[in-house]
Amino acid sequence: xxxxxxxxxxxxxxxxxxxxxxxxxxxxxxxxxxxxxxxxxxxxxxxxxxxxxxxxxxxxxxxxxxxxxxxxxxxxxxxxxxxxxxxxxxxxxxxxxxxxxxxxxxxxxxxxxxxxxxxxxxxxxxxxxxxxxxxxxxxxxxxxxxxxxxxxxxxxxxxxxxxxxxxxxxxxxxxxxxxxxxxxxxxxxxxxxxxxxxxxxxxxxxxxxxxxxxxxxxxxxxxxxxxxxxxxxxxxxxxxxxxxxxxxxxxxxxxxxxx
Amino acid sequence: xxxxxxxxxxxxxxxxxxxxxxxxxxxxxxxxxxxxxxxxxxxxxxxxxxxxxxxxxxxxxxxxxxxxxxxxxxxxxxxxxxxxxxxxxxxxxxxxxxxxxxxxxxxxxxxxxxxxxxxxxxxxxxxxxxxxxxxxxxxxxxxxxxxxxxxxxxxxxxxxxxxxxxxxxxxxxxxxxxxxxxxxxxxxxxxxxxxxxxxxxxxxxxxxxxxxxxxxxxxxxxxxxxxxxxxxxxxxxxxxxxxxxxxxxxxxxxxxxxxxxxxxxxxxxxxxxxxxxxxxxxxxxxxxxxxxxxxxxxxxxxxxxxxxxxxxxxxxxxxxxxxxxxxxxxxxxxxxxxxxxxxxxxxxxxxxxxxxxxxxxxxxxxxxxxxxxxxxxxxxxxxxxxxxxxxxxxxxxxxxxxxxxxxxxxxxxxxxxxxxxxxxxxxxxxxxxxxxxxxxxxxxxxxxxxxxxxxxxxxxxxxxxxxxxxxxxxxxxxxx
Numbered sequence: 001x002x003x004x005x006x007x008x009x010x011x012x013x014x015x016x017x018x019x020x021x022x023x024x025x026x027x028x029x030x031x032x033x034x035x036x037x038x039x040x041x042x043x044x045x046x047x048x049x050x051x052x053x054x055x056x057x058x059x060x061x062x063x064x065x066x067x068x069x070x071x072x073x074x075x076x077x078x079x080x081x082x083x084x085x086x087x088x089x090x091x092x093x094x095x096x097x098x099x100x101x102x103x104x105x106x107x108x109x110x111x112x113x114x115x116x117x118x119x120x121x122x123x124x125x126x127x128x129x130x131x132x133x134x135x136x137x138x139x140x141x142x143x144x145x146x147x148x149x150x151x152x153x154x155x156x157x158x159x160x161x162x163x164x165x166x167x168x169x170x171x172x173x174x175x176x177x178x179x180x181x182x183x184x185x186x187x188x189x190x191x192x193x194x195x196x197x198x199x200x201x202x203x204x205x206x207x208x209x210x211x212x213x214x215x216x217x218x219x220x221x222x223x224x225x226x227x228x229x230x231x232x233x234x235x236x237x238x239x240x241x242x243x244x245x246x247x248x249x250x251x252x253x254x255x256x257x258x259x
Numbered sequence: 260x261x262x263x264x265x266x267x268x269x270x271x272x273x274x275x276x277x278x279x280x281x282x283x284x285x286x287x288x289x290x291x292x293x294x295x296x297x298x299x300x301x302x303x304x305x306x307x308x309x310x311x312x313x314x315x316x317x318x319x320x321x322x323x324x325x326x327x328x329x330x331x332x333x334x335x336x337x338x339x340x341x342x343x344x345x346x347x348x349x350x351x352x353x354x355x356x357x358x359x360x361x362x363x364x365x366x367x368x369x370x371x372x373x374x375x376x377x378x379x380x381x382x383x384x385x386x387x388x389x390x391x392x393x394x395x396x397x398x399x400x401x402x403x404x405x406x407x408x409x410x411x412x413x414x415x416x417x418x419x420x421x422x423x424x425x426x427x428x429x430x431x432x433x434x435x436x437x438x439x440x441x442x443x444x445x446x447x448x449x450x451x452x453x454x455x456x457x458x459x460x461x462x463x464x465x466x467x468x469x470x471x472x473x474x475x476x477x478x479x480x481x482x483x484x485x486x487x488x489x490x491x492x493x494x495x496x497x498x499x500x501x502x503x504x505x506x507x508x509x510x511x512x513x514x515x516x517x518x519x520x521x522x523x524x525x526x527x528x529x530x531x532x533x534x535x536x537x538x539x540x541x542x543x544x545x546x547x548x549x550x551x552x553x554x555x556x557x558x559x560x561x562x563x564x565x566x567x568x569x570x571x572x573x574x575x576x577x578x579x580x581x582x583x584x585x586x587x588x589x590x591x592x593x594x595x596x597x598x599x600x601x602x603x604x605x606x607x608x609x610x611x612x613x614x615x616x617x618x619x620x621x622x623x624x625x626x627x628x629x630x631x632x633x634x635x636x637x638x639x640x641x642x643x644x645x646x647x648x649x650x651x652x653x654x655x656x657x658x659x660x661x662x663x664x665x666x667x668x669x670x671x672x673x674x675x676x677x678x679x680x681x682x683x684x685x686x687x688x689x690x691x692x693x694x695x696x697x698x699x700x701x702x703x704x705x706x707x708x709x710x711x712x713x714x715x716x717x718x719x720x721x722x723x724x725x726x727x728x729x730x731x732x733x734x735x736x737x738x739x
Contacts, residue, residue, distance in 0.1 A: 067516060071516055071517070071518055074518065074519065075518075075519040075562065075565060076565060076569075078519050078520065078521055078524045079519075079524060079562075079565055079566055079569045080569055081521065082521065082524060082525075082528065083569050083570065108597070112597065112600065112601075115601065115604055116600075116604060119604045119607050119608055119611070122608065122611055123607065123611045126611045126614050126615045126618070129615060129618045129619075130614060130618055133618050133621060133622060136622075136625065137625075140625070156629075156632060156633070156636060159629055160629060160633060163625075163626065163629060166516055166518060168622075170622065172518070172520060172521075174615070174619060176521075177615055181608075181612065184608060188601065188604075188605070189601065191605070211606075211607040211610065211611075214607070214610050214611045214614050215610055217614055218610060218613060218614045218617065221614070221617060221618075221621070236621060236624055236625065236628075237624070
């Protein structure tokens, strides 16, 4: 149930439009529990076959849901990525030091907006990768439960198939994320040590921002990957986060905005 | 690797239905067809599949009488969109139904199917269902509804938060055309399969009720379907259509899923600019200019729409129409605030980067784990096959084919080997000990499904690898 709770939390913390796009882990778990592992009729394997059919069918539906959502988001990101780059270029060309109408104030103002937007954009993409991962994990878990419960052999071949699904092939998004990171490095002013330290004291995240989502996602991931009693060779090792103080120091409380 | 999950040969049409988020009664109401199974799964590794296949060959004969009513069920199912709740109703019913029937499959499936429309009418899907009903021939709807009223309906209504009714509403308008196309191709596959199966006139009962003209040819798509291309790095704006390799691979028209890459998008933008900008460009024009094979006008149309939105409302598109409050609201800045804001953004970036890093690592781990599992399974397959061959020649008392044991052996050796090779979680030592006891347990429980104990006793004289790994797939949980 730990994963189920974590998943629920993630769903709550995630962007509103994404909430119904996650794995219906609880329902699937209920189904698995209700699937009788002891066939009661003579045609026992028939029983089993039907239950497995259903289960596979539902899983496929879920996968389809993921794929549809993922690919659509991906498309959006591809478009927005291009738009952002063009926007940056426009600002530089217009108000930049070598631009048509060099204007420091305008430039700074626009760049500030861009910075915010691009960081959020980066965050959203990362959240999509997280979405993919969370759902994969959920699928892997539910398959494991199924096999355990029914003694079936569904997991291994099925998961192979899942690995190739669009929603799990996140290479493009990761590439965009990296591109974004280098763009951000270019767009952000050089870091000033002292001022950085001051500004970082007690920054509290408010509202439903992307930041909040990513912090929640990271924390969640940490939790999920804490050692468990059903540790097996198909389990992931515990999460080892360097600088985990960073995460701890960001408290997900509501009211106080950054001053 | 072409190993399929057991019973993955399911209904050809259902895959497409599911790909459009359609409800799944089609699966239950139609006989599971052995013919597609033979076509697309030439190598049946899984013994369960083999035994299921044998059973199914006999099953279709039972269905002849039910087909006509089932087809109307099918029709109705097509006309309804599915929230996951639909499937849930379906699924939660069937276990209940299991224990009380004579001709189990038929009545259960009919009942299952019957429950769905009732659910629809009571659930939030009603609006979309009726929307579809308008577009489809009305005769379907009434036919199927009347046939449903005869069935006892048991509808636990689970309005879980999963019900994606909003998603369905969106589906309704945009996806209908795609759905219709798929439906047509679905029909084709279904009809042809049934023809082969029954070879009688009951099929003709289906066709009129299906209504859609059967025009598309499915064989193309089947070939397409069997490909499993990952998203390839784009070179020059090719379409990377990833055919959806679900287990229902036989379902004919896998409308390959369109994945837009930056390169493809570049080509798109160029074409749009040539045509005078996003407002003036038409989908048809863009499609022609782009000259990308496999790109359809639907793809271009929806992409153009997104593109327009992104350009002319950059703020809302950045937020992807989500309400998004960030810590940084204030935009008019003096230097100090500016720095603080920048720092906050930097922190945000760090967290995000960290998360992304970890996600990548996790993903790679997951891939490697599964790869290893697969590899080991293959190895054991080979090893045990040689053992089983010897077994076959000597064993005369075995009732079941020895392949069931092979399956359990396949799965579990992979597990136990990985166990040994990876970080010790304290289970490795106990595995062989538990193997036999767990073996007995599970074999009693699983009964006729895996006659493991019988099969394994003679097998104990076989290679050690097979023996020690003859664990049931029910792993003993020793750490708890």
